[in-house]
Amino acid sequence: MSTVGASLAIAFRELHHRPSAPLLLPNAWDHASAAALAAAGFPAVGTTSLGVAAAAGLPDGAGLTRAETLRLARRIGGGPFLLSVDIEGGFSDDPAEVADLAVELAEAGAVGVNLEDGRADGALTPPRLHAAKITTVKSAVPSLFVNARTDTHWLGGGRDAETASRLAAYQDAGADGVFVPGLTDPASIAAAVDATALPLNVLATPDGPSLTRLAELGVRRVSLGSLLFRLALGAAVNTAASLRANGVLPPTSSVPGYAAVQALASPGS
Template sequence: MASTFAALHHPDAGAPLLLPNAWDHASAAALAGQGFAAIGTTSLGVAAAAGLPDGSAATRDATLTLALALGQGPFLLSVDAEGGFSDDPAEVAGTARELAAVGAVGINLEDGRPDGTLAPAELHAAKIGAVKAAVPGLFVNARTDTHWLDDGDGDGDGRGFALGRETIRRLDAYQLAGADGVFVPGLSDPARIAGLVEAIDVPLNILYSPQGPPLPALAELGVRRVSLGSLLYRRALGAALETAALIRAGLPVEGSAPTYDEVQALVRPGGPDRPGATPSEGASW
């Protein structure tokens, strides 16, 4: 399964892996029903659903619980583990082992911190190395948040150039540590994307942005993986708010929604009461 997931990052036809991100069982099952062979989790969706802050290492248990529920599903699962929920590489490796044990084939590890700073590249590289030593087959997608800090104004003040050098420095360190792919969210400029593709030796993951290049353009630039991040979760939340507001205002509600029976059909046949099921299995497919 892990080798299959890795192979999706090297397609013969050049189309990148489009990775939608789920936040619960129903969203993952619905996406799988639409034919997505691989699905990621979104740390924001997991955190918000649990009433916890994102990116602050507060959702380790919630993330593991979700991975347990999804890891045996009919798709390949990659888990957003923030920064590994620890600054101790050994503890991060332990989390990776637990994720792999319940069926995850990939893990996303980020170097951004809640206060808007970046973890030292050497520390993040050590986490990556520890994970690859503990679970060699787990696909490690090493994320750097350098471009979240970019003002993106293109005013020629040198900021973009400096960020580009820092991005490449970090990605080089993460590749050397064993990362199978690298992720640069916030990067949407086609020229910078193309430059990164040329500068690295592993697949480049880009976060899809409605204001950025569309999927075909990203494919032409050499991007190998396009993540949707928290976009689906945020759009679902937005649709819920819009629907409630329309009903309150006495206006008609347009658009489609799954029926009650269609949502019920997303549950694994037999559910938690099927013969031989344990409580943990009952949370699974």
Template sequence: MTDLAAFTAFSALHHASTPLLLPNAWDHASATALAEQDFPAIGTTSLAVAAAAGLPDGAGATRAETVLLARRLGSGPYLLSVDAEGGFSDDPAEVAELARELADAGAVGINLEDGRSDGTLAPVELHAAKIAAVKAEVPHLFVNARTDTYWLGGQEAAATTRRLDAYQQAGADGVFVPGLADSTVISALVKHIDAPLNILYSPSGPTVARLGALGVQRVSLGSLLYRAALGAALGLAAEIRAGRPVGGSGGAQVPTYAQVQNLSERPRRP
């Protein structure tokens, strides 16, 4: 079980003078490399977990893979938050059991979303019940309650505040609204809620500094880093196939074999 001090430290990062910038890793090497860049906390991304297993994201199909990744990363020299989709069940007791497994693996936070693979939102009462069950089972685990009102579209402003109110009342430690980038709406939402607000970073949206000025306390990168890494790999393969020179300033940024190998030898959290 994760030490109580780790839970406390993770919670404190949501109340600092600047937003917690949470990069999302997809394996041991990416998590360790990010920690070496002085990111104190690392998240996982459900898209990468699903893609690695050849399974759909957001469909509740990757419970085993999610727990396995948490076990691989949970003892790393960083604070770990796990993207657990909707908890992989509509039974609050089963979601609470998952939360216990993740905490036992070393996670200090869990991300629970109310969006479903068919493009609908889970009933407010059901998602709130999941949150309450998790907090009853693992009180110190930081529950970041995500609503997909903006992500899915069609149910925004009023529906968002109604859902976030219910999730806070159920015990959520933080709330997450991916897809929201409007500064005016973000500012109003910060003033309305009592929990730290998490926004998903978008290259076309506000900067981290701007989000901090609006009162946002956590900024997640989601699947962005994983998709960027995949895109870079495809681009490099295409350059090589075309016979174009690679290297130079871009190639110098590619870690060597020895550097990647060395990531597996980094000290783990006591």
């Protein structure tokens, strides 16, 4: 990672340690969505593996979108925002291969990665193996922010003890932050905060605590995952279906105009 890249990585890290509020990290799935979020004033943008996979006609979480993920990072990395890339489980169980991907992403302009222990079959990666991935990535790209995700709650069961054990292992392995999707209960969120010295990331959900409450609980990063992609997909289908059913379009006052979307394109694209 270049000197400029390293300074951007430091800036991204500092966003996780602000005393005022958690980092709100929206997730994009292509150039236009990332550019629009940056234009709306978000200093950092993540990618959503579901959006990237679905746009390519592939399933999420199955380790099939390494090429698409890297292609998107090369397209949007180095833009006017700090980029964190969702790499599922690293697209390999070989820590060296995961580290090779991390190097390529850093060269593309990414300052962080999200690395999960959930598997496509609903199982969890053994904690030692996931910790080895984290350690190898940090050894290859020390400045890259590794957000180590555990799917203990995502898979159901509310396993606070296993969550705490995995968070401790990933912290010891060198992770910079930890992510527990599926947490909505304040008591479980507080338990996860207490289980680690690293900044905790949770997903924003309609039935979960507000940003203010999450800040009070000690959460340092709040992401949106695939929600924005799914909302956009739903809005597109609902608009077409509404026109078919009613013969007229619903109000579009909040829809960006052609020129506004055209302005999101990078020079020379």
